[in-house]
Amino acid sequence: MRTSYSVLAVDDEPSIGKLLEKELSTPARAVHVAGSARQARERLRRATYEVVVLDIRLPDADGIEFMVELRQRYPDMEVILITGHGNIDNAVEAMKLGAYDYITKPFNLTELEVVVERAYQRAFLRNENRALRHAHDRGRPGVTLIGNSQVIKEVRYLIEKVAPTDVPVLITGESGAGKEVAAHAIQSLGTRADKPFIIKNCATLQKELARSELFGHVRGSFTGALESRDGLMAFANKGTLFLDEIGELPMEVQASLLRVLENKTYRRVGEKDHRSCDIRLIFATNRTLAGEVEAGRFHEALYHRINVFNIEMPPLRERKEDIPLLAEFFLARLGNGRDDLRISDRAMSCLMQYAWPGNVRELRNVLERSIILAENNLITEHALPRDLAGFAGGGGGQSGVSGVPGASGAMGEAQGPLSLEAMEREHIARILEFYDNNRSLAATALGISRKTLYRKMREYDIG
Ligand SMILES: Nc1ncnc2c1ncn2[C@@H]1O[C@H](COP(=O)(O)OP(=O)(O)OP(=O)(O)O)[C@@H](O)[C@H]1O
Ligand SMILES: [Mg+2]
Structure with a gap:
C-alpha cells in the first residue's frame, strides 16, 4: 500500500512543465514532465503513474485521442486535461470519454493541486476496492497479519474485538512494524468491510489546503475554489477513514477533526451549515502523541478522543x-x-x-x-x-568465503576516489531505495532528521 504517488505532466511548453514539476512536487508526490505524446508513452513504459495532467494541445497527437489511448492502456490511471478557454466543449466531451476532470488555462495551481489529489484518491480507491473484491472472491480477508508470537496474538485479539465496533482506534508502533496492515485488518473484519476505505497520510496535508481536502469547500470560498468539492469526509462516509501519521495533522484542522469525533459533523470551507457524517476513524502514528501534546503541537482534547482504544504494534525484535x-x-x-x-x-x-x-x-x-x-x-x-x-561470522566457516558481497561496497572500485559529496549522494540514494523510498525510515537509518533528508535530496537532486 502506498501513500505516495507519481504524476506525469504532459505539456509541450517547457515553462509550464517546469512550473508543475516545481510547484506540485511534494515528498509524497513525484512529478515528472513529458513534452510530447511520444515522450509520455516512453515514460509510461518505464514507470507507473497514478495521475496524468495532459495538455489537450500536443505537438504530435490529438489530446483527446491520446487521453482515450491512455485510459484504455492504463485503466488504473486518472487523466486530467488542461485546456484553453476555446476548448471547453472538447473538455466536457473528454470527460464523457473517461477524463477525470479538466482545468482551463490560465489555471490556478492551488486548484490544480486539489484536482490532482482527488484524482489520485479515486485511482487509489478503485484499486483498493478491486483488491478487496478479489480477496472476497477467494473467500478470505484481504490482509494477513502474519505471526504466532504471544504479542502478535494479543494484537490479533484486540483487532478482532474492536473491528465490529465503531470505536476510533489508535495504532502506534515503530516504522515498518505493521500499523497499516493492522488498519486494513480492522477495516476488513468490521461491519464496513464493503464500504469505502480511505487512507490519508496527514504528513501530505498542506496547511492551506488541509481543511478543503478533509472537509471539502464551496465554490468561491478561496482563490482557486472554482467549483464546490467534496472532501475526504464525504468520500469516506458510511465507511472508514484511516488517518496515518496523525501527529502531523496541521494544528489548523485539529479542532474540526475533534468535532467529527464528538458530534459526527463537519463544515465545508465557506459553508455555514454542518453536515453530518458516519465514519469509522482509525489513526496511526510512530510518534508519542503525548509528547506532541506537551510540546503544544497537538490538541489535548483531540488526543484523548483519539486515544480511546490503542493498539501497539510490537517491534520485530x-x-x-x-x-x-x-x-x-x-x-x-x-x-x-x-x-x-x-x-x-x-x-x-x-x-x-x-x-x-x-x-x-x-x-x-x-x-x-x-x-x-x-x-x-x-x-x-x-x-x-x-x-x-x-x-x-565466527562460526565454523564451512565455505571459507569471506567478504560477503554487500549492498554498500561503494569504495574499492579502481576508478579513483569519490568525493565526499558524491559518496553522500550515493549513500542517501541507496538507503532510500533500500527502504522503498520511505523517507522516515531512511532518515532514521541515516541518523538524520527528515527535514535534513529532504534538504539533502533537493541539494543532490535525488528522487
Ligand atoms: N504482521 C505482518 N504480516 C505480514 N506483513 C506485514 C506484517 N507487518 C508488516 N508487514 C509488511 O511490512 C511492510 C510494512 O508494514 P506497514 O506499512 O503496515 O508498516 P507501518 O507500521 O505502517 O510503517 P510506517 O510507520 O513506516 O508507515 C508492508 O509491506 C507490510 O505488508
Ligand atoms: Mg504506515
Whole structure:
C-alpha cells in the first residue's frame, strides 16, 4: 500500500512543465514532465503513474485521442486535461470519454493541486476496492497479519474485538512494524468491510489546503475554489477513514477533526451549515502523541478522543519467533512462483540475530534482495546484506568465503576516489531505495532528521 504517488505532466511548453514539476512536487508526490505524446508513452513504459495532467494541445497527437489511448492502456490511471478557454466543449466531451476532470488555462495551481489529489484518491480507491473484491472472491480477508508470537496474538485479539465496533482506534508502533496492515485488518473484519476505505497520510496535508481536502469547500470560498468539492469526509462516509501519521495533522484542522469525533459533523470551507457524517476513524502514528501534546503541537482534547482504544504494534525484535513464518510468507509472495526457495540454516540464524530497526518492512526488503541472489534456490548468508551476514561470522566457516558481497561496497572500485559529496549522494540514494523510498525510515537509518533528508535530496537532486 502506498501513500505516495507519481504524476506525469504532459505539456509541450517547457515553462509550464517546469512550473508543475516545481510547484506540485511534494515528498509524497513525484512529478515528472513529458513534452510530447511520444515522450509520455516512453515514460509510461518505464514507470507507473497514478495521475496524468495532459495538455489537450500536443505537438504530435490529438489530446483527446491520446487521453482515450491512455485510459484504455492504463485503466488504473486518472487523466486530467488542461485546456484553453476555446476548448471547453472538447473538455466536457473528454470527460464523457473517461477524463477525470479538466482545468482551463490560465489555471490556478492551488486548484490544480486539489484536482490532482482527488484524482489520485479515486485511482487509489478503485484499486483498493478491486483488491478487496478479489480477496472476497477467494473467500478470505484481504490482509494477513502474519505471526504466532504471544504479542502478535494479543494484537490479533484486540483487532478482532474492536473491528465490529465503531470505536476510533489508535495504532502506534515503530516504522515498518505493521500499523497499516493492522488498519486494513480492522477495516476488513468490521461491519464496513464493503464500504469505502480511505487512507490519508496527514504528513501530505498542506496547511492551506488541509481543511478543503478533509472537509471539502464551496465554490468561491478561496482563490482557486472554482467549483464546490467534496472532501475526504464525504468520500469516506458510511465507511472508514484511516488517518496515518496523525501527529502531523496541521494544528489548523485539529479542532474540526475533534468535532467529527464528538458530534459526527463537519463544515465545508465557506459553508455555514454542518453536515453530518458516519465514519469509522482509525489513526496511526510512530510518534508519542503525548509528547506532541506537551510540546503544544497537538490538541489535548483531540488526543484523548483519539486515544480511546490503542493498539501497539510490537517491534520485530520483540517477536523474533515470527521471523521464520514471515520469511516463508514473503518468499511465497515475492518468489514469483518459485516454490522451492529455501533459506539456509546459517542465513536464518543471521535473520534471527539481527535487530531489525526497520521491522517487518526491512525483513521484506532484505528477502526481496536475497531472492535475486539465491543460488540453486537456496538463500545463504552470502545473499544477505553485509550488516546482517556479519552475524554469521565466527562460526565454523564451512565455505571459507569471506567478504560477503554487500549492498554498500561503494569504495574499492579502481576508478579513483569519490568525493565526499558524491559518496553522500550515493549513500542517501541507496538507503532510500533500500527502504522503498520511505523517507522516515531512511532518515532514521541515516541518523538524520527528515527535514535534513529532504534538504539533502533537493541539494543532490535525488528522487
Ligand atoms: N504482521 C505482518 N504480516 C505480514 N506483513 C506485514 C506484517 N507487518 C508488516 N508487514 C509488511 O511490512 C511492510 C510494512 O508494514 P506497514 O506499512 O503496515 O508498516 P507501518 O507500521 O505502517 O510503517 P510506517 O510507520 O513506516 O508507515 C508492508 O509491506 C507490510 O505488508
Ligand atoms: Mg504506515
